[in-house]
Amino acid sequence: MNRLSYIGARLVKTVLITIAVVLLSFFLIRLAPGDAATVMAGQSGYADEAFMKSLRIEYGLDQPLPVQLWKYVKAVAQGDLGTSYVRRQPVAAVILERLPNTLLLDAFALLLAAGGGIWLGSVAARRPGSAGDNAVTVLSMLFYAVPQFWLGMMMVLVFAVWLAWLPPFGIETMGADYTGLARLGDVAQHLILPGVTLALYFLASYARLTRAAMIEVADQDFVKTARAKGLSERQVARRHILRNALIPLVTFAGLQASILVGGSVLVENVFSWPGIGTLAFEAVQGRDNPLLLGIFIVTAILVSLFNLITDIAYSIADPRVELG
Amino acid sequence: MLDRRAVLGAAAAGVLAPPAWAQKPGTTARMRTINAMMTDEPAHLNYPLFNTRIMQEICGNINESLLLFDWQFKPKPNLARGYEMAPDGMRYTIHLRPDVVWHDGAPFTARDVAFSCGVMLPQLNPRSRGAFSHLREIKVVDRYTLHFEMNEPFNAFILSLMASSAPMMPAHIYEGTNFRTNPYNFKPVGTGPFKFNRWSRGQYIHLTRNERYWRPGQPGMDGIYYRLCPTPEQRLVAMESGAVDLAMADDIDTVVNSRMVANPDIVARSDAFNGTGEIAVMEMNHRRWPFSDRRFRAAYMHAINREFLVKAINFGLGKVAHSPIPSDLPYYDDKVLTKYHYDPARARALLDEMGLKPGKGGVRHRFSIMMIPDGGGYWTRAAHYIKQAMSEVGLDVALESTDWPTFSRRSGNWEFDVDCNSYGQYGDPAIGTARFFLSSNIRKGVPQTNIQGYNNPEVDALFAKAAVAVDHAEAQRHYSRLQQILTHDVAMLWMYERKPMFFYNKRLKNVIMGPNGPADGFGSVTLA
Numbered sequence: 001m002n003r004l005s006y007i008g009a010r011l012v013k014t015v016l017i018t019i020a021v022v023l024l025s026f027f028l029i030r031l032a033p034g035d036a037a038t039v040m041a042g043q044s045g046y047a048d049e050a051f052m053k054s055l056r057i058e059y060g061l062d063q064p065l066p067v068q069l070w071k072y073v074k075a076v077a078q079g080d081l082g083t084s085y086v087r088r089q090p091v092a093a094v095i096l097e098r099l100p101n102t103l104l105l106d107a108f109a110l111l112l113a114a115g116g117g118i119w120l121g122s123v124a125a126r127r128p129g130s131a132g133d134n135a136v137t138v139l140s141m142l143f144y145a146v147p148q149f150w151l152g153m154m155m156v157l158v159f160a161v162w163l164a165w166l167p168p169f170g171i172e173t174m175g176a177d178y179t180g181l182a183r184l185g186d187v188a189q190h191l192i193l194p195g196v197t198l199a200l201y202f203l204a205s206y207a208r209l210t211r212a213a214m215i216e217v218a219d220q221d222f223v224k225t226a227r228a229k230g231l232s233e234r235q236v237a238r239r240h241i242l243r244n245a246l247i248p249l250v251t252f253a254g255l256q257a258s259i260l261v262g263g264s265v266l267v268e269n270v271f272s273w274p275g276i277g278t279l280a281f282e283a284v285q286g287r288d289n290p291l292l293l294g295i296f297i298v299t300a301i302l303v304s305l306f307n308l309i310t311d312i313a314y315s316i317a318d319p320r321v322e323l324g
Numbered sequence: 325m326l327d328r329r330a331v332l333g334a335a336a337a338g339v340l341a342p343p344a345w346a347q348k349p350g351t352t353a354r355m356r357t358i359n360a361m362m363t364d365e366p367a368h369l370n371y372p373l374f375n376t377r378i379m380q381e382i383c384g385n386i387n388e389s390l391l392l393f394d395w396q397f398k399p400k401p402n403l404a405r406g407y408e409m410a411p412d413g414m415r416y417t418i419h420l421r422p423d424v425v426w427h428d429g430a431p432f433t434a435r436d437v438a439f440s441c442g443v444m445l446p447q448l449n450p451r452s453r454g455a456f457s458h459l460r461e462i463k464v465v466d467r468y469t470l471h472f473e474m475n476e477p478f479n480a481f482i483l484s485l486m487a488s489s490a491p492m493m494p495a496h497i498y499e500g501t502n503f504r505t506n507p508y509n510f511k512p513v514g515t516g517p518f519k520f521n522r523w524s525r526g527q528y529i530h531l532t533r534n535e536r537y538w539r540p541g542q543p544g545m546d547g548i549y550y551r552l553c554p555t556p557e558q559r560l561v562a563m564e565s566g567a568v569d570l571a572m573a574d575d576i577d578t579v580v581n582s583r584m585v586a587n588p589d590i591v592a593r594s595d596a597f598n599g600t601g602e603i604a605v606m607e608m609n610h611r612r613w614p615f616s617d618r619r620f621r622a623a624y625m626h627a628i629n630r631e632f633l634v635k636a637i638n639f640g641l642g643k644v645a646h647s648p649i650p651s652d653l654p655y656y657d658d659k660v661l662t663k664y665h666y667d668p669a670r671a672r673a674l675l676d677e678m679g680l681k682p683g684k685g686g687v688r689h690r691f692s693i694m695m696i697p698d699g700g701g702y703w704t705r706a707a708h709y710i711k712q713a714m715s716e717v718g719l720d721v722a723l724e725s726t727d728w729p730t731f732s733r734r735s736g737n738w739e740f741d742v743d744c745n746s747y748g749q750y751g752d753p754a755i756g757t758a759r760f761f762l763s764s765n766i767r768k769g770v771p772q773t774n775i776q777g778y779n780n781p782e783v784d785a786l787f788a789k790a791a792v793a794v795d796h797a798e799a800q801r802h803y804s805r806l807q808q809i810l811t812h813d814v815a816m817l818w819m820y821e822r823k824p825m826f827f828y829n830k831r832l833k834n835v836i837m838g839p840n841g842p843a844d845g846f847g848s849v850t851l852a
Binding site: 032033034035038039040041048049052058084086087088089096097098101142153156157160161164167168170171172174175255269270274275278279282284285286287 | 357359364365367374407453461504505507510524525526527530547549551552553554555557558561562564565642727728729730731732733734735736767769770771772773
C-alpha cells in the first residue's frame with residue numbers, strides 16, 4: 001500500500017473510532033449518578049421541582065435517551081459539538097480556547113522527556129554497570145515510581161516557595177498584561193514546573209528504553225564492523241547504535257503523545273494550568289455532558305492522528321517497515 | 325532588523341527578569357489591587373441564576389442590594405436610602421437613592437427594583453422565590469419610590485433583601501430576554517464599587533474600579549483579581565507567599581489554621597460569615613428504621629463527643645450546636661433545649677431499650693454515612709472520628725465517598741442512611757432553617773430540602789405562625805417552642821456551629837464591615 005492510500009485508510013478508521021468513542025462515551029457518562037440539574041440544585045441550596053424541571057427541559061435531559069443520542073449525533077455530524085450546560089457557551093469554542101495550552105504543555109514535556117531520556121539512556125548504555133549507569137537506573141526508577149501529583153507539589157514547595165525561582169501555578173502572571181517577548185518569557189517561566197513534572201515520568205521510560213535498546217544494538221555485527229573501520233566510539237554510538245536503537249523509541253513517543261493528550265489532568269490541576277485536563281475535570285464534576293463528550297471527541301481524533309504520525313515516522317526511521 | 329543574538333537576548337531578559345508573580349504586595353502596580361482566589365470557576369456571572377458562595381464573593385462587588393446589615397442585623401441604607409413598614413406589616417415603602425447609575429451609565433431607578441424583586445429573582449433563584457412569595461404586588465410610585473404590598477406579614481422580609489439573597493439586576497439589560505442565555509451573564513453590569521473588566525477562562529476574573537460609584541471615597545482600591553486556585557495546596561502557597569491577599573471560608577483547610585493565625589502578615593477573622601449562621605449537621609433518613617426512632621437518634625448524639633469534634637477535629641473553629649438556630653443569632657433560646665451531651669453509657673442504654681442488643685462481634689446494627697465531597701477536609705476527618713465513636717457503642721458504620729453530583733442525587737432521592745451537610749440561617753429561621761423541617765418541603769429528587777422526611781404538623785404550623793408574626797415577642801414565642809420540639813425529637817443531628825475563617829493580608833484594612841462578609845463587596849477596602 002502506498003503512503004497516500006494508507007493515510008486515507010487510516011483517516012477513515014479515525015472517523016470510525018471517533019463514532020465509537022461518541023456512542024460509548026454517551027452511554028458511559030449517563031451511567032454516572034446525577035445530572036447537571038442535580039449538581040446545580042445542590043449548589044444553589046434552595047432548589048425546587050420547578051427549578052430542576054426548567055433546567056432539564058433546557059438541556060433536553062427530559063427526553064428519552066435514544067432521542068438525546070440521535071439529536072447529539074445529528075448535530076456532531078454537522079460539526080456542532082453542542083452547548084456546554086454549565087458555561088452556556090459553544091463546546092467547540094470552550095475546547096479551542098483551552099486546547100493550545102494543553103498542546104504547549106504536552107509538546108514541551110514530550111521534547112524534554114525524549115531529549116533528556118535519550119541522552120541519559122545513551123550515557124548509561126555507554127558503560128553498562130558503571131557508576132553513571134547505576135545512577136541513571138536509580139533516577140529512572142525514582143521518576144517512574146513517584147506519583148505525579150506528589151512530585152508536582154514538591155516542585156512547587158522547593159522551586160516556588162523555598163527558592164522562589166519559579167511561579168507556583170497558572171500559565172501567565174495575572175494582570176501583568178505582557179505582550180511579545182515579555183509574554184513569551186512569562187509563559188516560559190510558568191511552563192517549567194508543570195512541564196518538568198509531566199516530563200520526568202516519561203523521561204525515565206525513555207532512559208530505560210534507550211539504554212536497553214542501545215546495549216542490544218551494541219552487540220550487533222554492523223557495530224563491530226563500524227569499530228573495525230576505525231570510527232571513534234562517539235561516532236559509533238551516534239551514527240550506528242543510537243540510530244538503530246531509535247525504532248522502539250519512535251513507537252514509545254507516539255504512545256506518549258497519545259497518553260499526554262488525555263493524561264495531563266493531574267498535572268494541569270496541581271499547577272492550575274488552564275488546559276483540556278482541568279476542563280475535563282470541571283466537566284465531570286458538573287456533569288457537563290456536551291463538554292465532556294466534546295473533549296472525548298477531540299482527544300480521540302488527536303490520539304488517532306498521533307498514532308498515524310507514529311506509523312509514518314516508523315516507516316521513515318526504518319525503511320524495512322512497510323505501511324499497511 | 326532582528327538578528328538571532330538580539331532575539332535570544334530579549335528572550336533571556338524576559339525569562340531572567342524579576343518575575344511579576346514574585347513581587348511582594350505593596351510594590352508597583354500590585355499596590356492598589358486586591359488579589360483574591362476562586363476555588364472553582366463560576367460558569368457565568370449572573371448572580372441570581374447561580375447563587376453560590378463563589379458567586380457571592382465575586383458578584384457582591386458588582387451587584388448591590390437595597391440594604392446592608394450591621395453586626396446586630398439592623399438594616400442600614402445602601403441603594404435604598406430608607407424604608408418604612410406599615411404598622412400591620414402589609415406594606416413596605418422603599419426610597420431609593422437618586423444618584424446611582426449602572427456601570428454602563430444608565431440610571432438606577434424603581435423600575436430596576438420592581439424587575440429584580442418581581443420578575444428576575446423569583447424566576448431564577450428559589451431562595452428569593454420563597455421570600456418574595458409573600459408579596460402581592462410591587463407598585464412603582466415614582467422614579468425612586470416603591471411600595472411592596474404583602475399578601476400577609478412576613479417578618480423576615482427586610483432580611484431577605486440582604487445582598488446574598490436579593491442583588492439588584494439591570495432591567496434595561498435583562499427585561500424581555502432569556503435570563504439564562506443573555507450575553508451579559510459573561511460581562512455583568514451592576515451598580516457596585518467594582519465593574520467587570522476581563523475573564524481569562526481557566527485563570528482569573530478581573531474587576532476594575534467603578535469611577536462613577538455613588539458612595540463618596542469608594543472604592544478604595546483600583547481593582548480585584550480572582551485567581552483560580554483549585555487545590556488547597558495552591559491556595560495555601562498563594563496566601564503565605566503574598567501572591568493573593570484574601571482567603572475566604574473554606575479556601576484554606578482548618579488543619580493549617582493555627583499557622584495562618586500565627587502569620588504576622590495575615591489578619592484572621594472568624595466573624596466574616598456570621599450572617600450565614602452555618603451549622604454543620606448530619607441528616608438521617610427517617611423513612612428507614614432505626615433512624616425513624618427518636619431513641620436511636622438520641623443515642624447517636626450521645627455517642628459523639630462533639631467538644632472533641634470541635635476542638636480536635638476542627639481545630640477549635642466553632643462551637644457545639646444544641647439547637648437548629650445558631651446560639652449568637654436572634655431567636656436562639658437556651659432554656660427550652662434538650663441537650664445531648666457525650667454519654668456513651670446513655671447511648672448504649674437507649675439502644676438496649678430499642679432492642680438493638682450487641683450481636684456477633686459486639687455489633688448492634690450496621691449502617692452507612694454518605695460523606696460530603698470536601699476533598700479530605702473537616703467533614704472527612706469528622707466522619708472518620710464518628711465511625712470510631714459509633715463502634716464504641718456497638719454501631720458499625722461504613723463510610724461512603726461521593727462526588728458532588730452523586731451526593732446531590734442520592735441525598736435528593738433519599739438513597740442514604742445518614743449524610744453530612746450544613747445549612748445557613750441567613751439572618752432569620754424563616755429564610756434558612758425552615759426549609760429543612762417543613763413537610764411541604766419534602767421533595768423527592770431535589771437536594772437541600774427536607775430530605776430526612778421529618779414530618780410534624782405542629783412544627784409546620786409554628787414555622788408558619790412565626791414567619792407572619794409582626795411582633796418580635798410573638799415570633800420569639802413560636803421559635804422557642806419550635807426549638808423545644810425539634811431538639812426533643814432530635815429532628816436533625818446538629819453537630820457544631822461553624823465559624824469559617826476569613827484571612828487577609830495586613831496591607832489591607834476595612835475588609836470585613838458586617839456579618840455578610842465578602843458578599844457585601846470590597847468597596848470599603850483600602851491600604852492599611
